[in-house]
Amino acid sequence: MRRHSPIRLRSLLQQTWERLRGRDQLLVRAGEDLPLFVFSFPRARAPFADHLRSAVCLTYRQLSGDLRRQYSHVLPRLPSLVVVLLRGRNLCSCLGHHHPPGTESHVARRLAADTGLRVGEIDLAVEAIRAWEPLPLASLAAQPPPDLQPELDQFRFHAALLAVFLHELEHLAFPDLEEGPVRRRSTDFYAASLREFFSQQLGASYGI
Ligand SMILES: [Zn+2]
Ligand SMILES: [Zn+2]
Numbered sequence: 001m002r003r004h005s006p007i008r009l010r011s012l013l014q015q016t017w018e019r020l021r022g023r024d025q026l027l028v029r030a031g032e033d034l035p036l037f038v039f040s041f042p043r044a045r046a047p048f049a050d051h052l053r054s055a056v057c058l059t060y061r062q063l064s065g066d067l068r069r070q071y072s073h074v075l076p077r078l079p080s081l082v083v084v085l086l087r088g089r090n091l092c093s094c095l096g097h098h099h100p101p102g103t104e105s106h107v108a109r110r111l112a113a114d115t116g117l118r119v120g121e122i123d124l125a126v127e128a129i130r131a132w133e134p135l136p137l138a139s140l141a142a143q144p145p146p147d148l149q150p151e152l153d154q155f156r157f158h159a160a161l162l163a164v165f166l167h168e169l170e171h172l173a174f175p176d177l178e179e180g181p182v183r184r185r186s187t188d189f190y191a192a193s194l195r196e197f198f199s200q201q202l203g204a205s206y207g208i
Helices: 006-021 043-062 065-071 106-115 126-131 146-173 179-202
Strands: 023-029 036-042 081-087 096-098 119-125
Touching: 023 043, 036 043, 036 106, 043 081, 043 126, 043 146, 043 179, 065 146, 065 179, 081 106, 081 146, 096 146, 106 119, 119 126, 119 146, 126 146, 146 179
Parallel strands: 036 081, 081 119
Antiparallel strands: 023 036, 096 119
């Protein structure tokens, strides 16, 4: 009999539970410059899809054109439809993956068969991303005013979702690229997003 650590066991049970309760799909049109997305999420976890939709449709559009152009080489190379599987956490503890051709879920295979489109697939671990702090806010040169804190927490979470999302899309567009440059681009993108948020909100430049 296999023995699992309590955390792993909890993740396994969660995934089994989610499989039993089923998943919902949400079609997201985020703009001419982006592919169509289908977010697939556990039926009981609709907020996962709401957060990602907000990150892709709102946060992404709030950022400067200069910042968005960091990914302009990636977007034209993406399949016209991308399935995003949303989970709480991954058993391997990664924040996300891209799924090479042949390893997609039945959702992506079914969509490809039904639409005849080229369909790509990534997954994102939404709760793990929420807890991820590559740049602890404590490292900010100045403390944000307390009334900005809820907005900052929300922005930080959505910017992190967006950074991991773009990171996995870059792997999907360029499967042969090594992790180093892909990781650097997404971490820089995340840091620059926070800088822009601070300068928009406070008209100040923070030492992130
Ligand atoms: Zn992994
Ligand atoms: Zn990667």
